[in-house]
Amino acid sequence: MSAIFQVDRLKKSFGGLDVTRDVSLSMEKGDRIALIGPNGAGKTTFVNLVTGHLRPNSGRVLMGGEDISRFNPMKRVRAGLVRSFQVTRVFAEMTPEEHVALAILQREGKSGRMAGSYHALPEVMRETRAILETLNLVALAGIPVSEIAYGQQRLLEIALAMALRPKVLLLDEPAAGVPHSDTYLIENALKQLPDDLAVLMIEHDMDLVFRFAKRVIVLAAGEIIFDGSPRDVTQDARVREAYLGSYAHASSAA
């Protein structure tokens, strides 16, 4: 099977600091990958590079074989590459319903319409409602986002990603800032993602990683030091040395 998403020898340095060193990876339809690594390893930078929010020094990004390295972020989204943000980016004065409806309208090429309202489009309303239900946000549908809890804003980030119906989804620490009692909502949402969608999730909660991922990639100091099965990651000497020590002990104890 050919890769739907491919990153080829990506490099980025800030000043003298090499934050991304020769990173290559590929994803296939239906992949569930966890990208882990210590703070400052360059995980967010990787997402920024491949989604076009940062310009790499060298390297290529391909979607379904097409080189999208020169696309701006907007075009990459239209090619099916969607991300969420580690620190929530939402429209403070708009409601969750408006957020999701806007994402759907955008996906359908209707966000440029200068008359009417999404309320009058039954399919949009139905889908908006369904997505908000999936993420347990229906009760908050009509409240400006600035007035809802941060954990729920995190759920809205995922709702927006779902509404865009991507081919490849990059989630940057979706559970960060979500109260532990609510992470199950995020897990539920992840379970409801379409089977053929390729998902890469950056995550620190190793329990979540082991339940979610079929494949784990470890990034340390800008370099991929491990790419393999969740079973092997805790056994890998380099990973242990670079970073995982405490987790490895924790998981073998559990």
Added chain:
Amino acid sequence: MSVTEVSNDITDAFPLRRGWQRDLIGVGIIIIAAIAGYFLFPNNLALLTRIIAILLLVLSLDLVTGYCGVATLGHAALFGAGAYAAGIAAVTFGMTEPLSMVAIGALAGAVAGLVSGVVILRGHGLAQLVLSIAVIHLFHEAANKASAYTGGSDGLSGIAPDPILGLFAFDLWGRTAYVFGILLLVIIFAVLRILVRSPFGMLCRGIRQDPVRVSAMGASVKASLIKMYVISGAVAGVGGAFNAVSTQVVGLDSLSFTNSAEALVMLVLGGTGSLYGAFVGTIVFVWFEDIVSAANPFHWLTIVGALLIAVVLFAPKGLYGTAVTLVERYGRGRK
């Protein structure tokens, strides 16, 4: 849970109807106020007519500043372009039919909007503001230099519009001009309310709040802003053309930095991002200016300055925005 039920009801049925109702009430209030103005100030119709022209400029500014978050001190360029285009069409090319003059003004304003949008949107923050100032100065200088058409610093006079539809001549008391202006204003206001509630309007509000998120949704920030700039230009252009038709002259001051800055002041005074604030701000500012400058011709600017500081410090959302917040808080407190 009661919270769930309440908010479900609201999202299912109300925003649509409430939005329409509010706008119908808004249009009703404009018409009633216009009629009241006509009968209460029959000798002051010229001032009221001037307010209408300025209002169109401030509404147009609200589209780019209030809805899209673009900071500009050069918006009079769009207004002046409409005024000069209509004036030149009448004086040089003999196109004195008022509706055509307004249409020409709208077109010229749209083109000016496109040009200044392309320039101003190259910058962000402070750079954007500086570019906007450069734009208004360039427009001003261009009009000054092209004196064969614009009359230069003497202004463009001798604009003599025909009767509207061949029926309603512009009279000495400015009654026709006033009614014509009110009609233009009501139509444009209604169209703009539809626009800002549309998906496109929602997208623009999103751009103001977080352009990065908008591009991560796959929407084009730049193209949307330029589109809005063109629309805004058409609205300001109508305002300028209407000013040319109603006053029968166009001065260089219509293309001035001062005019731009005052429009921004009026918008901030009333409150950005609602279109209603533009009404409140413009009327309060011009009315205040009229009263205070008559009462104290030497210190009126000081007094206007003090008013502004008071509003920005104590009602940062503007007069209309603050009033809405207070009403909502009161409404919630009573539940």
